[in-house]
Amino acid sequence: MSQKGKAVLVELARLDAEQAQQYVPELLDLYADAYDGPPWAGNPFYSVERYAERLQDTFEMKGFEIVNAVADGDLIGTCYGVTLPPTVSWWTDLDASLPAELAKAATEGRVFWLRQMLVRKAHRRLGAGRAMHDLLCSGRDEDFVTLTVIISNEPARSAYLSWGYEVIGRMRLAPESPMYDAMARSIRSAHRPS
Numbered sequence: 760m761s762q763k764g765k766a767v768l769v770e771l772a773r774l775d776a777e778q779a780q781q782y783v784p785e786l787l788d789l790y791a792d793a794y795d796g797p798p799w800a801g802n803p804f805y806s807v808e809r810y811a812e813r814l815q816d817t818f819e820m821k822g823f824e825i826v827n828a829v830a831d832g833d834l835i836g837t838c839y840g841v842t843l844p845p846t847v848s849w850w851t852d853l854d855a856s857l858p859a860e861l862a863k864a865a866t867e868g869r870v871f872w873l874r875q876m877l878v879r880k881a882h883r884r885l886g887a888g889r890a891m892h893d894l895l896c897s898g899r900d901e902d903f904v905t906l907t908v909i910i911s912n913e914p915a916r917s918a919y920l921s922w923g924y925e926v927i928g929r930m931r932l933a934p935e936s937p938m939y940d941a942m943a944r945s946i947r948s949a950h951r952p953s
């Protein structure tokens with residue numbers, strides 16, 4: 760990857776929850792940098808404090824795995840997820856519209872929930888997001904990957920669509936959160952769930 764003509768060596772590390780704990784201060788700092796603007800700024804749901812709680816909850820979940828991107832010793836990106844619990848409320852809210860193949864896969868623990876992807880502002884558009892996503896998804900046991908994205912969140916929403924994700928429904932994560940699209944695709948290719 761290069762930045763303003765200068766080569767930047769980015770190392771990717773795939774870690775479990777225990778290993779990820781040591782990165783908590785850096786993850787909070789990264790979140791503060793990445794979410795410092797629209798559509799998140801000013802909404803308490805996206806405060807660093809609330810994020811810290813969600814992060815600890817995520818560490819506890821089955822199948823947690825994280826890919827961190829490090830440049831010159833600094834954490835510049837992260838991407839992590841868990842095996843989707845089929846009882847999570849945003850997923851059950853989609854019940855009526857879920858493709859049958861996907862609904863069945865979730866009850867069998869075959870859906871990976873990509874919970875977060877962040878890249879520090881100064882390191883964007885260099886391919887770190889895509890590289891972390893692809894490494895995290897490779898080698899997972901699940902058959903599908905799902906995520907949620909705020910409908911106005913660009914470039915993330917368009918990037919997911921260009922990577923083969925399809926919108927499978929629309930909902931809020933919490934009453935105070937904005938509207939999200941739920942998306943899914945095969946974890947190994949752009950195969951569409953039927």
Ligand SMILES: CC(C)(COP(=O)(O)OP(=O)(O)OC[C@H]1O[C@@H](n2cnc3c(N)ncnc32)[C@H](O)[C@@H]1OP(=O)(O)O)[C@@H](O)C(=O)NCCC(=O)NCCS
Nearest residue numbers: 793876877878883884885886887888889908914915918921
């Ligand atoms: C979304 C995010 C993680 C992407 O990280 P990144 O390292 O810049 O991503 P990449 O360089 O791998 O680019 C991803 C894709 O988006 C496109 N893209 C990235 N930034 C773009 C921009 N500003 N304008 C247009 N397209 C853009 C790229 O062309 C790329 O597509 P490709 O893989 O087909 O080439 C980063 O923008 C970010 O941290 N955003 C804030 C947090 C966020 O929205 N996270 C997602 C929550 S669901």
